[in-house]
Amino acid sequence: MQKTYELTVGKLKRTLPIIPVNQTTAIASFVLLGDSELAHYAAGKLAARISKPFDCIVTLESKGIPLAEELSRITRHPKFIVLRKSAKAYMKDPIKVSVKSITTTTQQKLVLDGYDADYLRGKRVILVDDVISTGGSLEAAEQLLKKAGAEVLVKCAILAEGDAAKRNDILFLEQLPLFKL
Numbered sequence: 193m194q195k196t197y198e199l200t201v202g203k204l205k206r207t208l209p210i211i212p213v214n215q216t217t218a219i220a221s222f223v224l225l226g227d228s229e230l231a232h233y234a235a236g237k238l239a240a241r242i243s244k245p246f247d248c249i250v251t252l253e254s255k256g257i258p259l260a261e262e263l264s265r266i267t268r269h270p271k272f273i274v275l276r277k278s279a280k281a282y283m284k285d286p287i288k289v290s291v292k293s294i295t296t297t298t299q300q301k302l303v304l305d306g307y308d309a310d311y312l313r314g315k316r317v318i319l320v321d322d323v324i325s326t327g328g329s330l331e332a333a334e335q336l337l338k339k340a341g342a343e344v345l346v347k348c349a350i351l352a353e354g355d356a357a358k359r360n361d362i363l364f365l366e367q368l369p370l371f372k373l
């Protein structure tokens with residue numbers, strides 16, 4: 193039988209499958225894509241806890257996108273920027289950093305379009321993702337934003353997984369445990 197974890201985010205409950213990611217660790221798999229109810233609800237909760245004025249929301253492809261979209265509507269910041277997993281032909285001088293996450297075995301990339309980098313210079317940014325786990329993706333995002341000359345005001349996520357829940361530099365709604373195999 194599939195092992196599961198019962199996640200509660202405020203008034204919402206979700207049953208997450210527990211999936212091994214390597215020889216020693218399993219995660220409760222949280223897939224925000226397609227869950228517009230949770231994306232909207234969580235964005236409202238995060239928005240209520242962001243008190244500082246800011247200029248722009250930035251997220252990471254791909255599971256952060258629905259959350260950033262909702263946050264952008266709720267906070268009336270109609271434009272948000274997505275850090276991509278690969279460079280595209282339509283980008284101008286993309287800026288790349290390498291990133292390692294808990295769910296991927298190989299080294300990945302995080303890419304900021306040069307057009308977006310120009311837009312972000314001097315802007316106060318809210319950096320948002322679905323889950324913060326090892327912090328690798330978040331750190332890569334911060335590197336890109338630093339290179340672009342943006343100031344990261346708040347780093348936030350719906351869930352902080354494993355040791356990330358001990359961090360006091362991130363805003364999150366709920367903890368998510370890691371599972372030892």
Ligand SMILES: Nc1ncnc2[nH]cnc12
Nearest residue numbers: 219220221222295323325
């Ligand atoms: N628990 C989780 N579910 C889905 N994606 C993740 N990325 C990091 N932790 C995750």
